[in-house]
Amino acid sequence: MSLQVESLLGIIVFLPLLGAVINGLAGKKLGKGVVTFVGCATVGVAFVAALFAWLHLKSGQQPFHWLAWNWIDAGSLHVNLEYYFDHLSALMTLVVTGVGFLIHVFSVGYMGEDKSYYRYFAYLNLFMFSMLNLVLGSNMVVMFLGWEGVGLCSYLLIGFWFDDDLKAQAGQKAFIVNRIGDFGFLIGMFLLLFYADGTVDYLQLQSLFSDQAREVGTLPLRDSLTITAICLCLFVGACGKSAQIPLYVWLPDAMAGPTPVSALIHAATMVTAGVYMITRLNFLFMLSPIAMATIATVGALTAIFAATIGIVQRDIKKVLAYSTVSQLGYMFLGVGVGAFGASVFHLMTHAFFKALLFLGSGAVIHAMHGEQDIFKMGNLRKLLPITHITFLIGTIAIAGVPGFAGFFSKEAILHGSAGLGLTTDVALTGPWGLSEYAGVFAGWFQVLTVVGLVAALCTAFYMFRLYFVTFWTDYRGDRHSWDHPHKPGFAMEIPLMVLAVLSIVGGYFPVSDWLAPILSRPAQLLVENHDSALSHMLMPISITVACIGIVAAWFLYVGPGRRLPSLFASRLSWLHTVVFNKYFVDELYHGMIVRPVQVVAQALFLVVDRVVIDGIGVRGAPWVVAMTGRMIRFVQNGEVQRYAVAMVVGLAVLVYFLK
């Protein structure tokens, strides 16, 4: 039995790779039916395998490993291509393969007419393989392999329609910004490797950094400064991959890719890699209060910052993109306050409802012949009834209406943040005292909680604005699209319905309890010591906030206040311009980083390329060759003797030195 269960991991990870290889190499000749089958079935079977593995784990069995390959075994460095299935990776695998499978099915309808259909599925399967490496790998190196792999696939899929220059550029932007993050991640990883003496395996790392090790003083890192540096470097990597300030700029542009890709990579799976990584290494991050506070702060700021931008966007996918950035901010707020379970919970529910919303927007865009401006839509509930209902469910879920998935998970994060803020007398021990952690930052975490609540208000508002403007009011687009919409087929509607159901019931899955075994003791203590009185106060507030947002959206876009938004926009045009243009961050980066780099590159081109290489190298080399040629002609007969003379001179020098 156990043997079978372990080999399930092999199926989960390598079946998508097989699909990618088949579709990538032979897809052109295979025909659409086979490509569809290979692309979807490999992921579907992986999902079923993941379900079996999960059931095994759920029945109380121990987490298990599967060794694929002894990868590097040199000196003190031992790296295995090994996979590990515990409570955290089980959850991630189910989300990745489950949501991934639904999105594959949706893509069959959405990408049906694309000429590079096979290439699309090959990339998508390759992405699944990389993502599964990321979440299932049992050590840092396999995670990094997946980490780079998803970045590559993301680049390939954003620039999928590379004929369009802008889209190709968006792919490049994503790649370059991610590289900045990856650089931080690599430095963090090497520092960790260095201090942990070549240990890369999570379990070994965990025991190295465990409580016992701390108490008996064998912790590999004696100074909190180094551990903080490692955590912050890793967090830079997380910022790049999970689109946090200041590296979030690539995600809105990444919407240039096909919409199912946005749903899969840029909402449900890849962008949550940072949250996964920090949760996986919770034993490490819990040792550095400064890093944790930084993460929480960046998360909360990103949440509010992106939410305000989302309020004024017109492009349906841009709204969802900023919403994703904002929701990821919540997750980082969660891990930053030590509420790892709540964060992963939100990660899961967000995967459901955000994939649903993206796929819904995909159905809308598909129906509207590629139109993405919500102000050129309207009244679409008449045209797309099923899309409308499912989109509404997704919107309610993200807005935080009680009973739907998003409410529970968002609540859990805010509860964690506020609870930590009020818990000043937790009896925790340790060299850096978690009680100090809570004490020093108590007030600050309360501020962050309030920021989170304001972001929740914005979220409810802009999501319902999106919903009302798209599905209610009057139609404002061109007649042709209205008269001849591309109605979504079953392949597109069934994933929407499944995800809608998940967006409701996903909130009832006890993720925090499920994840308890993977948390280090300090993290567990932190969860146990939350002040429960606060949740009674927090819940009514956040429900009120959600309702205000929804009602305001209705009032301003459907109800009597319909003229007000344009009035605001004209009266406060400076504010609207600033927010609509995303606070000019892109322009700022362009001016401060891209331009200087270009100038330096241009200068280098002029000096190095033109003068050194073209001048001295290209023009100089023929000159050297010509001179050499002349010399050779001059000594044509004597050449061999010359060589022999050189040897004798060498000999003479040797004699001189050896004497």
Next chain:
Amino acid sequence: MAADLAHLSPLLIVCCVGLGILLLDVFADPKQPKTFIGYVAVVGLLVALAATGWLFATGGVLLTQPYFAVALTLDPFALFGFALILVVAILTTLASVHYLPSQRCEWGEYYSLVVFASLGMMVMVAAADLITMFVGLEIMSVAIYVLAGFKRQSPFAIEAAMKYFFLGAFATGFLLYGLAFVYGATGSTNLNVVAEHFAKNDPGLYGIVIVIMMIVAFGFKIAAVPFHMWTPDVYEGSPSPIAGLMAGGVKTAAFLALARVFLTAFGGADFENLAISWREVFYWLAILTMTVGNILAVVQQNVKRMLAYSSISHAGYILIGIVASRSVDGGAVAGSGLFFYLLAYALSSVGAFAVVSMLGKDGEEDITYGNLAGFAYRHGFAALCMVIFMASLAGIPPTAGFLGKYLVFTDALAATHMNLLPLVLVAVVNSMIGVYYYLKVIVFMYMREPRREFETIRSVPMGIAFGLAALVVVVCGSFPDTTIRWSAKAATGNPSADSAISAASVIDVPAPVATTAK
């Protein structure tokens, strides 16, 4: 006796293959193409490779008959060399079968010369006696002299062969002179006996003369500066696959023979106490060789000359491995990095020359960078393989060349007998210079429009040759485990130390078997 013959099978098979295909050529229809002879040679060499693999798996063998045992050592060190030489010979042959007709020099003896050259190299790396080594060296050299001038209608080829021959003869003179001094000083040419003698007696002036002579002779074969000047001319004039054999095979054999001679016979403490030990000489030679090779490679316009200078600079890196090696108990204990590096370097260069072989046409070769322009658009696979070889030679991961450099440099930094940090720093700077001209090849292949039509040879066996080499280079670079283990085995599992033939048993050669069998 029978066991000894079985253990000598790699050498015997190669010898028989060489003779066999020579006969095959005599009886073959002179009007028919000779391609099949090449394939027969490949099959024969593969059998020898299999025999080598079998012996390597058993961990090296001891020859029981004294007349074999004093001449040859079949330790993992030698067997590793056998395998590498055989692989290089196989790839060279595969690259040649369609190259020769297109260069209008398809004569059947080509293949037997390649096989005999390989036999010579194998004898060199397995030699337990300086005379055996010298015989191996000459078997190899004579074959290579002929092969260098094989395109005999081309004046460049004749020039190459003549130069190589004259200078080779010159260098051989130094070797023989050195050998004579060894014999004069110790009364023997057996490496172990020489080592024992020098362990008891101060080498003194003899030591200095011997070391100088040997360094000049080996310096010529490995193309170390300033004994390198023949290299670019000879590589340029030789058939491209033969240039690959010289870079990948001859150099490997010469390096392994050098390592064995210096580490076994002159590895004793007294040689360290000479005015300047040979390690210090190699130290400076390494610096000189890397730097001069690299700088001259940068200015080359002809890809074959560039590869020649690149092979010179690589000789410098490999010398670091030699300097970093220690000899223990008279057995050659080199760092495992040396072996890994040789493997990476040999396969990358033989592969690169196999790709370059494609660029011939009607008896003429003009392999300038310009002719590589746009190569990737017409020969995607060959260009991809070339990228792998260039990356490996430049030392870019995930290729074997990167790990080879890494291992050699680590060996050097871990060495306790000398401070090799400055040497490693020079090597790292040189590696960076090297990236320039290796990348230049890639730039031309992928980023330049072809200037004019140039003919290329389309050949499946040639494709197999560089495809296989590229595969091995990437696999060894990505999954280096097995190769590192083999290298370590070649470095440390040296039974010659265990079987150290006592002086007595060597002097009366027909002594009872019992003295050597353990």
